[in-house]
Amino acid sequence: MRIYVLTLFPKMFEGPFSESVLGRAQDKGIVEIVIRNIRDYATDRHRTVDDYPYGGGAGMVMKPEPLFAAVEAVRKEIASGTEEGATEDGPIILLTPQGRLFSQKSAVTLAAEKELILICGHYGGVDERIREHLATDEISIGDYVLSGGELAAMVIVDAVVRLVPGVLGSEESALGDSHMSGLLQHPLYTRPQSFRGWDVPQPLLSGNHAQIARWRREQSILRTLKRRPDLLENALFSPQEKRMVEEMRRDASK
Ligand SMILES: C[S@@+](CC[C@H](N)C(=O)[O-])C[C@H]1O[C@@H](n2cnc3c(N)ncnc32)[C@H](O)[C@@H]1O
Known part of the structure; x- marks a missing residue:
């Protein structure tokens, strides 16, 4: 997978994209992240990327020419690339507080793109023609x-890349994470078994895999019911679990 980020502040990405999961994904060659400076695509003498808003008001507006040129250059590069499965019609995503809300579901969908x-x-936002065309x-x-x-x-990028096959080792699989199944994840414990008098729940110490799985699933449902009951509407349950959810709901409303 190749991700192009078009920005006026490339240095901001140096730390976050070189460490941890994102750093390893690139080292393994599974993901390539290319940062492009939008200013490099401005053609006037001062390499202007923003201008005053028509009609007046606060906040500079990012001009359309450098951004169109940057995207067109990237698209050309993709088209001439040899990467298997490369497409010229992958998503061009504008980050904006006016867009649809990003979710784990969006991350799963984007992780399938090449x-x-x-x-x-940045500044007051981008020229409307960038959004429209x-x-x-x-x-x-x-x-x-x-601010940007x-x-x-x-x-x-972080949420998407960790879902690309091969990026996470089997020990850190994303499948059990909160929001993957529509529920929040169950509580996690590690050693010591007893810390300041707070003990690890008994089922986790039982060594019985079926019992552990049952406890985790129940805790996951209970936690979601307490913290994010809205999520339960779209989660998938077995008939037995549906009854359990109803019971938990009744208990919670007492
Ligand atoms: C200061 S904001 C501009 C906000 C704009 N005036 C508005 O009210 O919609 C500058 C830039 O930050 C980014 N941005 C700000 N908030 C964001 C958010 N919640 N999600 C994604 N991008 C955001 C966008 O790229 C935006 O163009």
Whole structure:
């Protein structure tokens, strides 16, 4: 998989993209992350990337020309590339607080792509023609406003890359993570068995795999019911679990 990030602040990515899972994914050659400076695609003498908003008001607006040129150059590069399965119509994602909310489901979908192009806005935002005629998708990472799309791009890249097959070792599989099955993950414990008088729950010490799996599933459902009951509406349950959820709901409302 190859991910292109178009930004005015390439240095922001140096630390986050070179450490931990993202660093290892690139070292293993499973993922290539290419950071492009949008300013390199500005053609005037001052390499201008932003300008005042028509109609006045606060906040500079990112100009369309450098961003269109940057995306077109990347698309050309993809088209001429030899990477197996390379497509020229992968998503061009504009990071914006006005986009659809990013979720684990979005991450799973994006992890199946061969190429992603992420556009980081800055200042007051980007010229509307970028949204209308360049981006194929608009994503927000939450209902708050960041100074730029860089942190949002990092969040998305991290969540996506860890789902690409081969990136996580079997010991750190993403399958049991919160939100993968529509539920929150069960509580986790490690040694020592007793810490300051707080003990590890008995089922986890039983050595009985069926009992452990049952305990974890129950805890996962219980935790979701307590913290994020909204998630239960879309989670998949066996008939027996459905009855259990109803019982837990009744107990919780007492
Ligand atoms: C200060 S914001 C501009 C916000 C814009 N004036 C608005 O109200 O929609 C600058 C840039 O940060 C990025 N950004 C800010 N909040 C974001 C969020 N919640 N999700 C994704 N990107 C965000 C976008 O790329 C945006 O163009």
